[in-house]
Amino acid sequence: MSNTTRKTNTGAIAIANAEGITKRPWFTPVVIAVVAVVILALPLMLPELANQTLARVVVFAVAVLGLNVVMGYTGQVSLGQIFFLGLGAYVTAYGEEQGWHIVITFLLSMIIPGLVGLLIALPAARLGGLAIAMVTIALPIIGLPLAKRMGDFTGGSQGISASFGQAPDWTGLYKDQWQLYVVLIIGAAAFLLTRNLVRGKYGRAFAIVKGNENVAKSMGISPYNYKVLAFTVASIIGGLSGFLYMFVVEYTSPETMAFHHSITLLAAMVIGGAGSIVGSVIGGAYYVFVPQLTNAINPNATALLQGIILLVVLFVLPGGVVTLPRLIKRLTRRRGGGSRPGAPGAAPPPAVPTGPEGAAGLAKPTASTPSSSSTTASSDEGGASTRPPSDGTTPER
């Protein structure tokens, strides 16, 4: 068991180091400026189809972001995220049909999935380990017949459509441009809020719960409460992605929350990078583009190829595509040193990170005994008797 927790913590160190690089003083302003210019310009220049595709990438990036809160940051495997997307989409469609004010629909599309998520998490989080995974796998599988059954609200198997993405006259924009701008703004807000959440007090609690529940308990952090909180937040974000889905795709049916979509969403999160904000964006892109690509190669091989991609990424890049730059760096630095790609416990980056998380990454080995820090940094086998060094230091972050 201690082996397990130790690996988790070296993973946390690796993540902290990656974020350390992005915390260099010049990095953030430059990135923000470049991204802002590109984002403002792109919708005006791209063709309609590209805008629509990008909007869908944002929709699923938000869904992956929600999954990341519960799975990447808190370590609770959830297979039900697509259910909350579907629920949010249905609430939005129903609200539009009833002619509710858009703001009310928008809020309800988050509140209702949030409440349902809370109701599910309250009993599910009582069981430790993989119980949330085992319970949430049922959500898409129950959601599909349930949506068919509740035809008055959902339109049954035919689904329900709602169109409310027309650009207001004052903007002078085409519909696809307006849709992309709105989705980008709401998506950016969701990303910013989530980033603040997972970097702040609650994020630290999530990380401790993920690392070792007993340590969390001994520090007065209730794993149960934080698991429920993370799941609820994930459901709210899932509902929001459902609202955006309806705004962009304008149609939802029970098929939206089919089981294989749920698996693809989880794969997208893992492939992008669990516990990573940037990874969520990559995950959204994976969700939209890779099925199109595999479909183009051979529609019958889509599932097979997706399974292979997921397993290959787990083998080579357990941290997801977002850790690719780090892997390349490590391989070029330690050429011929027999380094194992994807082995956790990456050496700290050469530059001293200035951010709080980078500092925590460096502080961990020093706070523990020398022997345990060397085990952590050098190998991922053996050394089971060493305490996870980061457990003691994480709260200092």
Place this chain on the structure above:
Amino acid sequence: MGTFIQLVVDGLSTGSIYAALALAIVLVNQATGLINFAQGGMAVLSAYLAWWFLGTGVPLILAIIISMVLSFVIGAAIERGLMRRFEGGEPDTAVVATIGLLTLITGFCGLIWSYNNHQMPSLFPLDTVNVAGAALSVRSIGTIVAIVAIMLLLQLLLMGTKFGLALRAVSINPQSAALSGLPVGRLLMAGWGIAAALGAVAGALVAPSLTLTPGMMDNALVYALAAVILGGLSSPLGVVVAAWIIGVLENLAAVYVGFIGHDLKIAVPFILIFVVLVVRPQGLFGRKSVVRV
């Protein structure tokens, strides 16, 4: 009354199919501490193998036995070639790996044998016997008997043999087990192999009634996981009883509870889980594990 008995026996029969899958999940969990979400997919692959051998002219019972043996090999190979990379690591990663495996196997079956339905003949005759006014199918009774036999064998294997003791030792503490000279790697391979062979039984039993498709086990997997939660991960007997309870309750609910009906009966184990989790978080038969910091 006749309808009721019939529903109960049919429920026990479908419950037995979930039980076979649930036992496989428990076995892998006991050996590796991991929930294998690919167990349903592996059972589908086994069913396809049996169906394929059947097509080459092998008698049904032999086809099923061949598919069980092949499944054992495939299961052991998956453990050695794929899952060993993730064992002892972060449980999340290992679970995601099994989910990737599920996608891969489903995709493989779809690519080789297409996504169309195939008809698989049943191991048992389609006759019915009359008991207290209920027409019970021989298939239902045969399924129940088969699963009871397997459960007893498994219980005996885990609790009554040196091999079972070794398997349990590996699951509790792989390092101590290795230090006491147990071949941990081979035991894990054997655990996965037996689980896959068990899944093959589930596949062979379920395929005739569902018709063979790559996704046919998705629902059964949910039932099996529900049975695992309800029965507790440490008790083969508890898991089988839980699977039976689920099978019977969902059958009764489908007929007697108007809103649920046949399409929503999969919600029954889910509701049951919620009730049990609130009342008894360690599962119906599971022991409460005490963890020391």
